[in-house]
Amino acid sequence: MNLKKLLKSIMDNITNNLFELTTKQVYFFDLDGTLYLGNKLFKGVPELIELLKKQEKKFFFLSNNSSKSTEDYLKKLNKYNLKINRDNLILSQHPTIEFLKKNNYKKIFLLGTQSLKNEFRNEGFELTEEEPQILVLAFDQELTYNRLVRAAYILQKENFPYIATHLDNRCPTETGYIPDAGGIAALLYKATERMPIVFGKPNKEMLLFKLNELGTSPKNAIIFGDRLYTDIKMGKEAGVTTCCVLSGEITMDAIKNSDFKPDFIINGIWELLKEFK
Numbered sequence: 089m090n091l092k093k094l095l096k097s098i099m100d101n102i103t104n105n106l107f108e109l110t111t112k113q114v115y116f117f118d119l120d121g122t123l124y125l126g127n128k129l130f131k132g133v134p135e136l137i138e139l140l141k142k143q144e145k146k147f148f149f150l151s152n153n154s155s156k157s158t159e160d161y162l163k164k165l166n167k168y169n170l171k172i173n174r175d176n177l178i179l180s181q182h183p184t185i186e187f188l189k190k191n192n193y194k195k196i197f198l199l200g201t202q203s204l205k206n207e208f209r210n211e212g213f214e215l216t217e218e219e220p221q222i223l224v225l226a227f228d229q230e231l232t233y234n235r236l237v238r239a240a241y242i243l244q245k246e247n248f249p250y251i252a253t254h255l256d257n258r259c260p261t262e263t264g265y266i267p268d269a270g271g272i273a274a275l276l277y278k279a280t281e282r283m284p285i286v287f288g289k290p291n292k293e294m295l296l297f298k299l300n301e302l303g304t305s306p307k308n309a310i311i312f313g314d315r316l317y318t319d320i321k322m323g324k325e326a327g328v329t330t331c332c333v334l335s336g337e338i339t340m341d342a343i344k345n346s347d348f349k350p351d352f353i354i355n356g357i358w359e360l361l362k363e364f365k
């Protein structure tokens with residue numbers, strides 16, 4: 089690097105103060121709105137992942153979006169040529185399934201897509217509307233009014249167990265926001281006044297269990313996400329550095345007005361790639 093370039097890079101890092109983004113050992117990335125919107129991958133993502141691999145950094149993709157099974161997520165991400173494996177994925181259905189197994193639930197009423205149902209069946213659960221032991225609410229993009237009615241009836245049984253993979257209100261796509269699991273829960277709440285126990289983000293365990301597994305301190309990790317009330321809140325509570333991207337749900341105005349202030353703000357994940365180069 090020549091002197092002029094070196095000086096520019098030092099000045100950039102002072103003014104933008106983004107150098108810290110490249111110094112972590114563990115990188116957590118949200119998916120919707122952070123790495124892609126719908127089916128549109130943001131520029132620089134494959135190069136960034138390649139770079140992290142070369143530098144032997146650990147990286148994980150985190151999503152609350154339980155509309156797809158782990159297998160379908162892998163297919164989608166590897167279509168983008170990211171060459172990742174199951175260990176790189178942390179999805180909201182993972183802690184949910186762990187809870188169901190630990191508590192010996194076998195017969196489940198699952199409000200979820202066929203893709204997610206396949207994952208639950210492969211994990212050994214029986215999916216049924218007849219005498220289920222628990223109701224599990226996920227991001228059911230194939231929801232029908234009839235299924236909602238069945239769920240509402242079940243929830244009116246006293247203290248019937250009710251959990252959700254996550255409760256995001258809305259999901260950003262390339263054509264606009266769509267109602268997410270939180271919206272479905274709101275519909276059921278209006279009929280039953282019941283709200284579920286939630287397992288996905290912003291539950292800080294989504295990050296801490298992985299850091300414990302790696303034996304890494306939270307201060308050596310960073311999370312990139314487009315939502316304050318899930319990604320940034322969870323990062324803060326876990327003691328992980330937080331970086332908000334403006335490529336998804338959040339706007340600068342919303343950040344200014346929020347109690348959850350990220351440590352860093354960038355326009356999109358492509359700016360992280362620039363910092364590494």
Ligand SMILES: [Mg+2]
Pocket residue numbers: 118119120121122313314315336
């Ligand atoms: Mg997101």
